[in-house]
Amino acid sequence: MKIKIRDRILNMNLMEKEPHDPEIVRTVARMKRVVERWNLDADFRKACESDPEKTLAEIAPDVDPEAFRLLINKDAAEKLVEDLKAEKISEEDIPESYVIYKASVREKILHREKLRQTYCVPDEPHFRAWRERQQKRCYMEMGPSAQRMVQAALMFELTLGCSVGCPFCGVASQGLRGIFRYTEENAALWRETLRRMHALLGGAAGRGTCYYSCEGLDNPDYEKFLSDYYSEFGVVPQTTTAAATRDIERTRALLRFADENDPHIDRFSVISAEMRDTIFEAFTPEELVNVELLPQFPEAPGNCFAKVGRNRDKDDEDAVGGTIACASGFIVNMQEKSLRLMTPFVSDRDHPTGEWILEKCAFRSAEDLEKQMRRMIETYMPLELDFEKRVGASCDFSLEETDGNVRVGAHGVRVDMLHAPMAQAGLDTVVTALKARRYTGDEILELLPEDMNPAQSILLLKQLWDHGLIDQVTE
Numbered sequence: 001m002k003i004k005i006r007d008r009i010l011n012m013n014l015m016e017k018e019p020h021d022p023e024i025v026r027t028v029a030r031m032k033r034v035v036e037r038w039n040l041d042a043d044f045r046k047a048c049e050s051d052p053e054k055t056l057a058e059i060a061p062d063v064d065p066e067a068f069r070l071l072i073n074k075d076a077a078e079k080l081v082e083d084l085k086a087e088k089i090s091e092e093d094i095p096e097s098y099v100i101y102k103a104s105v106r107e108k109i110l111h112r113e114k115l116r117q118t119y120c121v122p123d124e125p126h127f128r129a130w131r132e133r134q135q136k137r138c139y140m141e142m143g144p145s146a147q148r149m150v151q152a153a154l155m156f157e158l159t160l161g162c163s164v165g166c167p168f169c170g171v172a173s174q175g176l177r178g179i180f181r182y183t184e185e186n187a188a189l190w191r192e193t194l195r196r197m198h199a200l201l202g203g204a205a206g207r208g209t210c211y212y213s214c215e216g217l218d219n220p221d222y223e224k225f226l227s228d229y230y231s232e233f234g235v236v237p238q239t240t241t242a243a244a245t246r247d248i249e250r251t252r253a254l255l256r257f258a259d260e261n262d263p264h265i266d267r268f269s270v271i272s273a274e275m276r277d278t279i280f281e282a283f284t285p286e287e288l289v290n291v292e293l294l295p296q297f298p299e300a301p302g303n304c305f306a307k308v309g310r311n312r313d314k315d316d317e318d319a320v321g322g323t324i325a326c327a328s329g330f331i332v333n334m335q336e337k338s339l340r341l342m343t344p345f346v347s348d349r350d351h352p353t354g355e356w357i358l359e360k361c362a363f364r365s366a367e368d369l370e371k372q373m374r375r376m377i378e379t380y381m382p383l384e385l386d387f388e389k390r391v392g393a394s395c396d397f398s399l400e401e402t403d404g405n406v407r408v409g410a411h412g413v414r415v416d417m418l419h420a421p422m423a424q425a426g427l428d429t430v431v432t433a434l435k436a437r438r439y440t441g442d443e444i445l446e447l448l449p450e451d452m453n454p455a456q457s458i459l460l461l462k463q464l465w466d467h468g469l470i471d472q473v474t475e
């Protein structure tokens, strides 16, 4: 039995085109559906808590109650691992459907890691180094939650604004003000844009999405743009939509297009109990095996809104929250003909949407877009820290001397960065000068006390640079 399960899990490949083991798909899909009910339906959760076996038998008679219990009960799952380690039980004692479902979750996480570490890495060397620095800064600022950011290099918007108006919108998108229709002229601009971006950034240009601060399905021609994207990159971009139930057949066709050409994970934002019920009724569990259902309404037990954008604490402007941004790169709005360079940031007074927008500019044509992008790369993404130019703190951080190490702290994350004894007074001077954003690197070195080792100070600035905590001042 053990070998059989392993062999089948190794062949799972739910995000590959080749035919899947239908029994595996069925198991994953059924388990996933009850887990989603648990996260989306307070009544189901309550009923499960009082009589799990009866509730499950009514809703999903083919799901193993023990496998479900292990999925929703963290203590039970931890005990299982302990018992396995202590050889109190063997692998054969673990419910097969539990093992299969957990393997499917692991497959998704591994795919996300591949996106972050490989697919989304741009070819352009300055951009590549800049993106790496921003990733490190995100770890420093946001800790392990930064691990979930794929840090896409390029994303498109095919409308200006969004019609949905979610009260929790993390990017505080404004109402729908324009749609980039697939006219002959627009289609030509789109295809040339894709070609140029592909040449400049490599495959990473085709690993973003065709929505960012908007709703893809607001554009009636969304699928035509996706089809061109697929022709250019061989990739069907991920869709996260809060409008999955607007036109069920349209949504179903979109999922089918992905499944037939480039299976991947799509996401439905479930923004009400009615929408949840419609989704469960309209789509079979197997149809949604590669679609995550996000609990995005307050009554959903699994709901967890980030305190960002429209959901930021209105009574505390100084509050520091997370972000939902997941790109360190360019956002191209085709309708507005605008380009912005951004990277995730903690949500604070100056960055209420959890985005650091370094610049936004207009473009007139695909050629002009490429020109503007190259200019931004040159301006904002130098490979090395230039000590003759002004340098400043990119975010809020502190430097602390601890037992011969320089420790950097940012929003609760603390990391020893340099193994060198440096006086606290000197470190305070460095931080103050960096926060002022008006001194060159050389000037900061001159400000330091005489007994501070200049070589160590240079190394410290370089370390801060490598971690994206300082940047070259451009204005």
Ligand code: SF4
Residues within 6 Å of the ligand: 162, 163, 164, 165, 166, 168, 169, 170, 171, 172, 173, 212, 213, 214, 215, 241, 242
């Ligand atoms: S969360 Fe998405 S769908 Fe909702 S308002 Fe914001 S951009 Fe639109």
